[in-house]
Amino acid sequence: MNITELTELWQNQQVHLQQSMEMNKVLAKEVQTMKLQQLFSSMRPIKIFTLVVGLLWVVFVDSILVATYGIASPYFFWSALLQSTITKVAIGVYLYQLILLYQTDVSHAVSAVQQRIAHLTLSTLWVTRILFLQLPLWTTFWWTESFINGISPLAKSLLFSTVILFAAVALGLFINIRIKNREKPWFRWIFRGREWDPLVRAKELLGEL
Amino acid sequence: MTFNKESRTHKTDAYLALLERHKGILYKVARSYATGMEIDDLVQDICMQLWGSFERYDDRFAESTWVYRIALNTCISAYRKEKRRETSSTDAMHILHPAVDRDQERLDELYKMIQTLKEIDRALLLLYLEGKDHKEIALIMGYTETNVSTRLSRIRNELKSMTNTLNK
Known part of the structure; x- marks a missing residue:
C-alpha cells in the first residue's frame, strides 16, 4: 500500500461508517443524565481539600508565631517561619494547578490544551520537591537555648549532625526528584504505590508538542 | 418550567443530531487511540465531553473543527485516567455499532x-x-x-x- 491508497482506504471508510453505524439514541441520551466527568474534574476535589488543609495549617502556624513572638525560642521561631513559608509556596503551586484546571477547555486547540495538562501533571512533582525541603526544620523546632547550652558536646554534635543529614537529604531530594531519575531504586522506594505513568507520559508529550 | 423543558428537549435533539452527523469522526478518533472495548469507552467519553461543551460551542469554527478538537483532546488526555469507567452503566458503553x-x-x-x-x-x-x-x-x-x-x-x-x- 502506498500513501494515496491509504488515504483512499481511510476516506472510503467514512462513507461505509456513516451507512453502517447505528447510533443508539436511548444510550446517547443516557450520557446526558450521567454525572458529567469533565476530563479533569476528578482532580479538583482532592486539590481543593489539600489547599484548604494547607491554608488551615498555615493559619495555625502563623497564629502561634504571632502569639509567641518575642517569647518563643529563636529555634522554634525560625523553624516554624520557614516551614510556614515552604507550605505557602506549595499552596501557591496548588493554586496554580487549580487555575489551570478551571481554565482548561477541551474545545480549545489540541496543542494548547495538551500543553496545559502536561504542565499541570508535571507540577505535582514540584509540590513533592518543595515539601521535602521542610525535612530539617522538623529536627530543630523543639530546641530551646537552655536545652542546647545544657547538653554535652557529644550530644550537641549528634544533634547538629542530624540536622545536617536531614538538610542534605532534603536538598538532595529537591534536586534529584525528576522524571529522568524515575528508574532509580530510591525514587521507586519513595514513590512506591503512586501512579507515575501519567507524569512520564506528560513529559514525553511536552517533548512532542 | 415549560420553557426550560422545551429548551432542554431542543438541546437534546440538537445534540443527538450532532452525534449523528459526526459519529464517523468519533469512532475513527477513538479507534486511533484505543483498542478493543476501550474504543467504546473513549467514544462515550467523547460524547460526554461534547454534551458538556455543547452550550459553549463557538460558531466562528466549523462544527467538525470543534468536534475534532474535543475528540482529540479527550483521547490524548485519556492516559491520565488511572481507572476507566467505573460509574457508568455497561450498556451505555456501546453507543456506536460499526x-x-x-x-x-x-x-x-x-x-x-x-x-x-x-x-x-x-x-x-x-x-x-x-x-x-x-x-x-x-x-x-x-x-x-x-x-x-x-x-x-x-x-x-x-x-x-x-x-x-x-x-x-
Whole structure:
C-alpha cells in the first residue's frame, strides 16, 4: 500500500461508517443524565481539600508565631517561619494547578490544551520537591537555648549532625526528584504505590508538542 | 418550567443530531487511540465531553473543527485516567455499532500503523487522512501552517517506511 491508497482506504471508510453505524439514541441520551466527568474534574476535589488543609495549617502556624513572638525560642521561631513559608509556596503551586484546571477547555486547540495538562501533571512533582525541603526544620523546632547550652558536646554534635543529614537529604531530594531519575531504586522506594505513568507520559508529550 | 423543558428537549435533539452527523469522526478518533472495548469507552467519553461543551460551542469554527478538537483532546488526555469507567452503566458503553467493513483487514493494518505513532503525530496523520487542508489542521491543532506542513512531511516519510516494510 502506498500513501494515496491509504488515504483512499481511510476516506472510503467514512462513507461505509456513516451507512453502517447505528447510533443508539436511548444510550446517547443516557450520557446526558450521567454525572458529567469533565476530563479533569476528578482532580479538583482532592486539590481543593489539600489547599484548604494547607491554608488551615498555615493559619495555625502563623497564629502561634504571632502569639509567641518575642517569647518563643529563636529555634522554634525560625523553624516554624520557614516551614510556614515552604507550605505557602506549595499552596501557591496548588493554586496554580487549580487555575489551570478551571481554565482548561477541551474545545480549545489540541496543542494548547495538551500543553496545559502536561504542565499541570508535571507540577505535582514540584509540590513533592518543595515539601521535602521542610525535612530539617522538623529536627530543630523543639530546641530551646537552655536545652542546647545544657547538653554535652557529644550530644550537641549528634544533634547538629542530624540536622545536617536531614538538610542534605532534603536538598538532595529537591534536586534529584525528576522524571529522568524515575528508574532509580530510591525514587521507586519513595514513590512506591503512586501512579507515575501519567507524569512520564506528560513529559514525553511536552517533548512532542 | 415549560420553557426550560422545551429548551432542554431542543438541546437534546440538537445534540443527538450532532452525534449523528459526526459519529464517523468519533469512532475513527477513538479507534486511533484505543483498542478493543476501550474504543467504546473513549467514544462515550467523547460524547460526554461534547454534551458538556455543547452550550459553549463557538460558531466562528466549523462544527467538525470543534468536534475534532474535543475528540482529540479527550483521547490524548485519556492516559491520565488511572481507572476507566467505573460509574457508568455497561450498556451505555456501546453507543456506536460499526459493521464489519469489506476492507477491514487493510483498515486494521492502517490503524495498527497509526497506533505506533506518538499521540500528536497520530492526531496529525488522522486529520491528513481525513483530507483536511493544512489551514484546518493548523486550526484544530493550534500550530502554524508551516509547522503542520513540516510535521506532516516527517510523518508521511515515517508512514512510507512502515508501508514499505509491510509490503516486503
